[in-house]
Amino acid sequence: MREATELAKSKETKPAVRDPEGVRRDILTVAMEEFSQNGLSGARIDEIAARTKTSKRMIYYYFGDKEGLYQRVLEEAYGKVRGGEHDLELDGLDPIAALDKLCRFTFDHHRANPAFIRMVMVENIHHGRHMQMSKTIRDLNQPAIEELEKVLRRGQASGLFREGVTSLELHWQISALSFFNVSNSATFSLIFGGDLFTDEGQHRLSRHVAEMVLRYVLRPDHLGSIPTGMQ
Amino acid sequence: MREATELAKSKETKPAVRDPEGVRRDILTVAMEEFSQNGLSGARIDEIAARTKTSKRMIYYYFGDKEGLYQRVLEEAYGKVRGGEHDLELDGLDPIAALDKLCRFTFDHHRANPAFIRMVMVENIHHGRHMQMSKTIRDLNQPAIEELEKVLRRGQASGLFREGVTSLELHWQISALSFFNVSNSATFSLIFGGDLFTDEGQHRLSRHVAEMVLRYVLRPDHLGSIPTGMQ
DNA sequence: TGTGATATGTACTAATTGGTTAATTAGGAG
DNA sequence: CTCCTAATTAACCAATTAGTACATATCACA
Numbered sequence: 001m002r003e004a005t006e007l008a009k010s011k012e013t014k015p016a017v018r019d020p021e022g023v024r025r026d027i028l029t030v031a032m033e034e035f036s037q038n039g040l041s042g043a044r045i046d047e048i049a050a051r052t053k054t055s056k057r058m059i060y061y062y063f064g065d066k067e068g069l070y071q072r073v074l075e076e077a078y079g080k081v082r083g084g085e086h087d088l089e090l091d092g093l094d095p096i097a098a099l100d101k102l103c104r105f106t107f108d109h110h111r112a113n114p115a116f117i118r119m120v121m122v123e124n125i126h127h128g129r130h131m132q133m134s135k136t137i138r139d140l141n142q143p144a145i146e147e148l149e150k151v152l153r154r155g156q157a158s159g160l161f162r163e164g165v166t167s168l169e170l171h172w173q174i175s176a177l178s179f180f181n182v183s184n185s186a187t188f189s190l191i192f193g194g195d196l197f198t199d200e201g202q203h204r205l206s207r208h209v210a211e212m213v214l215r216y217v218l219r220p221d222h223l224g225s226i227p228t229g230m231q
Numbered sequence: 232m233r234e235a236t237e238l239a240k241s242k243e244t245k246p247a248v249r250d251p252e253g254v255r256r257d258i259l260t261v262a263m264e265e266f267s268q269n270g271l272s273g274a275r276i277d278e279i280a281a282r283t284k285t286s287k288r289m290i291y292y293y294f295g296d297k298e299g300l301y302q303r304v305l306e307e308a309y310g311k312v313r314g315g316e317h318d319l320e321l322d323g324l325d326p327i328a329a330l331d332k333l334c335r336f337t338f339d340h341h342r343a344n345p346a347f348i349r350m351v352m353v354e355n356i357h358h359g360r361h362m363q364m365s366k367t368i369r370d371l372n373q374p375a376i377e378e379l380e381k382v383l384r385r386g387q388a389s390g391l392f393r394e395g396v397t398s399l400e401l402h403w404q405i406s407a408l409s410f411f412n413v414s415n416s417a418t419f420s421l422i423f424g425g426d427l428f429t430d431e432g433q434h435r436l437s438r439h440v441a442e443m444v445l446r447y448v449l450r451p452d453h454l455g456s457i458p459t460g461m462q
Numbered sequence: 463t464g465t466g467a468t469a470t471g472t473a474c475t476a477a478t479t480g481g482t483t484a485a486t487t488a489g490g491a492g
Numbered sequence: 493c494t495c496c497t498a499a500t501t502a503a504c505c506a507a508t509t510a511g512t513a514c515a516t517a518t519c520a521c522a
Binding site: 038039040041042118120121122123124125126127128131132137138141145168169171172173175176177179180181183184185186187188189190191192195196204205208209211212215216220223 | 269270271272273349351352353354355356357358359362363368369372376399400402403404406407408410411412414415416417418419420421422423426427435436439440442443446447451454
């Protein structure tokens with residue numbers, strides 16, 4: 001398949017007159033911003049079109065209707081965020097360091113991707129209706145738990161972690177803390193002040209989230225080995 | 232002030248012909264359902280009006296415009312949910328039991344008020360723009376932390392809880408776990424299955440959230456005193 | 463170089479939607 | 493009973509918005 005998108009790469013200096021894939025990407029990028037900012041019904045097709053290099057007509061040409069576009073944007077959001085966990089190389093670390101690293105990574109990763117968070121918020125308002133039809137998204141997320149599962153098993157096998165903790169619940173807890181931190185920062189900081197949301201406050205929270213998770217899984221006699229995170 | 236709303240109560244058997252306060256309530260109730268279900272821009276004034284005993288005109292008469300109605304609904308949501316913490320009588324319990332009770336209550340309370348959760352989700356999508364202008368809401372939430380602060384102080388004074396834990400962060404953590412449980416149940420259960428969201432799964436989660444918080448604040452030598460929650 | 467399929471620009475539309483105008487009725491104070 | 497104000501009804505409107513019809517240009521390939 002030709003890739004006029006990657007302009008410099010193609011030998012024959014493809015003039016960007018007609019670049020279907022580029023148009024698609026352009027639309028998706030702008031649409032993600034609009035949908036994540038205004039929600040499904042809040043976003044305006046005309047506004048998306050206006051901010052694109054293309055026209056409204058092309059949106060319908062490529063994505064059918066508003067919901068079709070929204071659904072592709074949602075998949076795009078999940079696709080772009082998931083998978084980062086793989087590059088962590090947790091296997092080389094001892095279970096405690098690995099779990100600590102995974103927690104912090106998850107926290108920071110969520111924080112670095114507010115558009116994704118907002119898309120998920122929007123989709124939850126819609127009861128996950130559009131995700132149901134997307135097999136892609138469901139598959140994309142299994143790896144997230146598998147990494148955790150491996151660490152957990154190692155920790156339990158070595159006697160560092162207590163039994164009775166499941167990777168599913170643990171993932172739920174880590175996700176909750178990391179997600180809420182972004183999703184509810186507006187209301188939370190309006191009510192309780194913005195101290196937790198300064199760079200410094202966020203760094204502290206990141207450490208404490210990891211600490212909370214570790215204290216939850218560690219056997220009491222190993223609580224001394226919790227990393228300080230002050231490197 | 233007369234209360235034609237409470238029909239049976241008034242001696243003179245006020246015929247409900249003209250009941251301003253009742254009309255207001257009617258509108259607010261329906262609007263809360265619509266806004267929490269469809270968001271600010273997703274909700275339709277016509278639909279709200281249709282489901283009301285009154286007419287669209289009255290919505291504008293009492294609330295000015297759509298945003299005005301939304302804002303009052305938001306305040307209503309906060310008002311209805313907050314304040315429940317006060318009746319817990321935590322002072323009569325030892326710090327561990329008190330914190331345990333507070334965590335479980337918060338978790339269950341969030342779960343019992345999905346409309347409130349959804350309103351907060353929606354408001355966060357809008358960056359808390361409408362909350363900013365409502366002094367009411369900000370004031371309403373201070374008590375939530377004060378109860379926690381008292382328990383925390385008692386626990387630290389008696390040597391049961393470790394130092395270095397602030398009530399603000401702790402409240403953030405408890406809120407995160409309790410909120411996410413409701414806000415993201417749709418997407419989470421679609422991806423990872425619904426096991427956590429059965430009655431049984433939720434009961435387990437409730438216990439584990441409390442356990443997580445307790446393990447976080449307890450000094451290691453008191454970890455043995457964590458309640459099982461099996462009563 | 464011709465040809466069918468893919469891609470794009472312009473202009474339009476039908477329906478929805480937030481909001482209003484103006485006239486009417488009930489309630490309460492004097 | 494009167495009269496002013498608050499509450500209510502019914503019809504109406506202007507603007508927005510998702511979606512389309514149709515003509516046209518470009519491409520891949522024979």
